[in-house]
Every structure is written in C-alpha cells, then in structure tokens.
Amino acid sequence: MKPIKTTISATILFFLLQGAVLAQSDSLAEIFKTHMNETVQNVKNSDNAIEKRAILDTSFNKILKAVERIEKSGQLTEEEFAQLQTFKHSIEEKSDQLNGQNGFEEVADEDLEDFSDYSQQAMEQADRTLTLSLTTVLLVVIILLLI
Amino acid sequence: MALLVGCSSVKTVYEQSPEATKEDSHYMVITYIHGDGNYLFHDQDGKAVRADDNALRKLHKSAKEATNGEYFIFHPQGKNKFLRLFPRRNNQLYHYRNGELINLISYRNESDNGSFLETESRILRDLKSPKSTGTYRTVFLYFGHEIPLYHGKSYHRSRPGVDVNTATFANGIRKLIPEDERFDLIALSTCNNGSPAMVHQLQNRSDVVLASPQNLHLSHLDTEQLFLLETAPEISTFQLAERLAESTFERLTKTVQTAVTLSVYDMDKLESVMDQFYVQSEEFVDQKNPNLYRDNIDCSKLPFFASGKYSPGVSTLFRPAKFGRNTGDSTHSGWGCKGL
Numbered sequence: 001m002k003p004i005k006t007t008i009s010a011t012i013l014f015f016l017l018q019g020a021v022l023a024q025s026d027s028l029a030e031i032f033k034t035h036m037n038e039t040v041q042n043v044k045n046s047d048n049a050i051e052k053r054a055i056l057d058t059s060f061n062k063i064l065k066a067v068e069r070i071e072k073s074g075q076l077t078e079e080e081f082a083q084l085q086t087f088k089h090s091i092e093e094k095s096d097q098l099n100g101q102n103g104f105e106e107v108a109d110e111d112l113e114d115f116s117d118y119s120q121q122a123m124e125q126a127d128r129t130l131t132l133s134l135t136t137v138l139l140v141v142i143i144l145l146l147i
Numbered sequence: 148m149a150l151l152v153g154c155s156s157v158k159t160v161y162e163q164s165p166e167a168t169k170e171d172s173h174y175m176v177i178t179y180i181h182g183d184g185n186y187l188f189h190d191q192d193g194k195a196v197r198a199d200d201n202a203l204r205k206l207h208k209s210a211k212e213a214t215n216g217e218y219f220i221f222h223p224q225g226k227n228k229f230l231r232l233f234p235r236r237n238n239q240l241y242h243y244r245n246g247e248l249i250n251l252i253s254y255r256n257e258s259d260n261g262s263f264l265e266t267e268s269r270i271l272r273d274l275k276s277p278k279s280t281g282t283y284r285t286v287f288l289y290f291g292h293e294i295p296l297y298h299g300k301s302y303h304r305s306r307p308g309v310d311v312n313t314a315t316f317a318n319g320i321r322k323l324i325p326e327d328e329r330f331d332l333i334a335l336s337t338c339n340n341g342s343p344a345m346v347h348q349l350q351n352r353s354d355v356v357l358a359s360p361q362n363l364h365l366s367h368l369d370t371e372q373l374f375l376l377e378t379a380p381e382i383s384t385f386q387l388a389e390r391l392a393e394s395t396f397e398r399l400t401k402t403v404q405t406a407v408t409l410s411v412y413d414m415d416k417l418e419s420v421m422d423q424f425y426v427q428s429e430e431f432v433d434q435k436n437p438n439l440y441r442d443n444i445d446c447s448k449l450p451f452f453a454s455g456k457y458s459p460g461v462s463t464l465f466r467p468a469k470f471g472r473n474t475g476d477s478t479h480s481g482w483g484c485k486g487l
Contacts, residue, residue: 118404
C-alpha cells in the first residue's frame with residue numbers, strides 16, 4: 001500500500017511543480033513591467049528632482065544588471081539572445097538620455113515624470129515580447145528583489 | 148441552451164433561439180483578440196490592465212450597438228491543458244447578431260501544431276449567416292503583438308509549435324471567408340505591421356488595411372467609430388479606416404509619450420508597386436541582416452525607398468516620441484521597415 005501512496009503523492013507533486021514552472025515562465029516580461037511601474041509611481045510620489053532622477057537611475061541599473069547576469073548564464077538560445085539584446089539596448093538608451101550621455105541631452109528636471117511614463121510606455125507596446133526560460137526568470141526575480 | 152459534453156473541442160455555453168435574430172445583417176465584423184501571451188500594461192494611475200481584456204470590453208460595446216451587423220469576437224487565451232495533460236476549452240467566441248449575443252462558445256485547438264486560425268475558421272464557417280443581398284461589408288480586426296516577419300514559434304505561449312508570421316497570418320485569414328471574397332477592411336492593432344511585407348501579403352485579401360508602421364501602445368486601436376457602419380452606412384471603407392485611426396490617434400497622443408504612427412493603405416492604389424517594394428525590403432533584410440526584434444524604422448530612411456512611388460494611396464497620422472533619438476522627426480512615410 002505504501003509504494004502506491006508514494007507514487008500517487010510523487011505524481012501529484014510532479015504536476016503541481018510543472019504548473020508552477022509554467023506560471024513562472026509566463027511572467028518574465030511582466031516582472032520587468034511591474035518593476036517599471038513601481039519605479040514610475042515612486043518618481044511621481046517624490047517632489048524632489050534629484051531624488052526622482054536617482055530613482056530612475058537605480059531602476060535602469062537594476063534592470064541592466066539583471067540582463068547582464070542573464071547574458072552570462074550562457075543558457076540562451078540565439079533567438080533569446082537577440083530578444084535580450086534588443087531589450088538591453090532600449091534600457092541603455094533611456095539610461096543615457098536620463099544622464100545626458102552618448103549624444104543625448106540630459107532630461108530636464110521638470111520632464112522627469114513624463115520621461116518615467118515614456119520609459120514605462122516604451123516597455124508596454126504591442127511589439128514582440130521577451131520569452132526566456134524558467135531558470136532565467138528566477139534569476140531575474142532574485143536579482144531584482146534582493147539587490 | 149445546448150450543452151455538448153465529452154471530448155468535443157467546441158462547447159456551446161449559450162445559444163439564443165433563431166427567431167430572435169432572423170433579420171439580415173448588413174455587415175460582418177470578425178475580431179481576433181490574442182490573449183495567449185504577455186499583455187500586461189499599466190494605465191495612467193499605475194493600475195495593471197490586461198490588454199486583451201481591455202480590447203474585449205471595447206468590442207462587446209461595439210457589438211451591442213451594431214443593430215444591423217454581425218460580430219464574431221474570438222478571444223483565445225491559451226493554456227489548453229490542465230496540468231499539461233487534460234485538454235480544456237479555454238478560448239471563447241462571442242457571436243452577436245444585430246446587437247444581440249446569440250452564441251457563446253468555448254473551444255480549444257484540436258492540435259498543438261496546427262496552422263494559425265485553423266480552428267477559428269472552422270467554427271466561423273459553421274456559424275456565419277448567409278450574406279444579405281446588396282451592399283455588404285466584411286471587416287477583420289486583429290489585436291495582439293507584432294506578427295513577425297518570419298518563424299514566430301513563440302508567439303502563442305501555450306502552442307509554441309505553431310508558426311505565426313506574416314505568411315501564416317495571411318493564409319489563416321484567407322480561410323475565414325470564402326476564397327472568391329476579400330475583406331473590405333483589415334485592421335491590425337499590433338506594432339510594426341504597417342510594413343511592405345505585411346501589406347504585400349494582404350494584397351488580394353482586403354481593399355483597405357489599417358496598421359501601425361512602428362510601435363503601438365497595448366491600449367490598442369479604438370473601435371467606437373465602427374458605429375459609423377450604423378449611422379453612415381454609405382461611408383467609404385477608406386474613410387471608415389481613417390476615422391478609426393483618427394480616434395485612436397487622438398487618445399494616444401493625449402495619453403502616451405512614445406511615438407504614435409497609424410497608416411491606412413488603399414490596396415488597389417498600391418497594387419502596381421507592392422511587388423517591387425516588397426522585394427527591395429526583403430533584399431535589404433537578407434543583405435544587412437538587421438536584428439528583427441528591434442522596432443521598425445521609417446522606410447524612408449532606407450536607400451531603396453521612393454516616396455513618389457510608395458506614398459500615393461497611404462494616409463498617415465504621426466506624432467514623434469517626446470523622448471528618444473527621433474524626437475525631431477516631423478513627418479513619416481507611413482511605412483515601417485526593419486533597419487540597422
């Protein structure tokens with residue numbers, strides 16, 4: 001009787017874990033979008049331009065750090081790598097403009113809220129979305145939440 | 148109410164008696180709202196919104212107001228199997244005729260590797276009313292992410308074996324209506340599909356196409372102006388598409404800081420130049436090998452573009468982004484291309 005019970009329990013556990021795995025892999029792009037939404041809300045809740053700029057800068061750096069860690073993981077297919085490069089390039093451009101680097105004029109203090117909206121809306125377009133594997137997703141979650 | 152239980156891939160949840168809808172419809176709107184992917188966006192208050200649910204709400208409203216029209220609203224959401232083992236019907240079809248919901252159907256795709264829009268075209272053939280005589284218009288609206296140029300295996304989250312690209316999309320929508328017919332209007336609420344490749348694929352499928360050559364925010368196209376099919380049935384299809392574009396443009400330019408570009412293409416006027424334009428854009432991709440995941444650029448920035456040839460027949464609304472590299476652009480050719 002005991003082996004049957006063990007087999008049934010193992011089967012149930014297997015399917016539950018599989019469900020969790022699928023749920024996780026669905027949500028990579030959503031993790032970044034939720035992170036960016038928190039950033040935008042924090043920018044709007046601050047009444048200090050220096051602080052607004054710092055919030056945006058920290059947020060972009062967190063995302064870029066996560067992306068670099070994913071790149072180094074070496075687990076990406078060619079297609080996933082191309083998706084990630086596009087995403088990284090887009091965030092780097094925003095970071096450059098925020099800080100007035102690489103040919104950009106620095107975003108003016110009075111435009112920081114609009115710029116945070118722009119950064120979020122650029123991420124929430126009906127273009128092709130990031131579809132990376134589970135391991136990568138978990139890595140991103142850990143990095144974004146703990147650093 | 149009819150309930151077909153068991154292993155059938157289609158289940159009728161609700162069905163109205165035929166007497167209630169015996170009047171002819173004067174037009175048909177088929178809509179496909181792709182929900183089998185990541186469609187999260189945030190509104191101006193930071194509230195999370197699902198783009199597919201948002202589009203569905205707009206279309207229910209339009210369908211209820213269409214007292215002389217027939218609406219088919221497909222809303223596939225994927226996740227076809229419970230615990231990856233037991234098939235389930237997680238896709239919905241809402242069928243309205245003359246403002247009344249007459250069928251609500253749950254369905255699942257019969258295969259994980261079938262062709263795009265295969266199941267939907269089969270369901271549609273079974274339900275569609277015969278065309279009424281006289282003027283009758285057929286409109287197709289697509290809400291989703293960019294339909295890629297090639298491959299597209301990861302487009303459906305739950306069916307990674309199905310290729311979704313410009314060619315499979317064009318083949319799929321051809322099956323929605325009889326072979327000897329074409330759509331009056333195809334409207335694509337996606338990014339980057341106002342391109343030579345997509346318009347070329349839709350030649351002989353539609354009289355008019357509405358699409359965005361570059362990015363389009365996930366709050367998608369507005370559909371209120373479809374009511375013109377009720378109040379101004381004599382309106383030309385090109386004008387109807389322009390009204391849809393204008394209303395969307397007006398809202399988006401008030402609410403987003405990113406670029407807004409919407410184009411309406413007159414397929415007859417473009418017919419003589421599309422083969423050449425498509426070949427030129429394909430050759431550019433083959434030779435320069437751009438990252439196809441990047442957003443389109445304005446085709447007029449590429450060496451092969453000839454505005455005198457490719458602009459007649461295209462009506463474009465454009466506002467540049469408030470930030471980024473291209474804030475100084477004041478005009479747009481109406482065409483989006485993969486660039487470097």
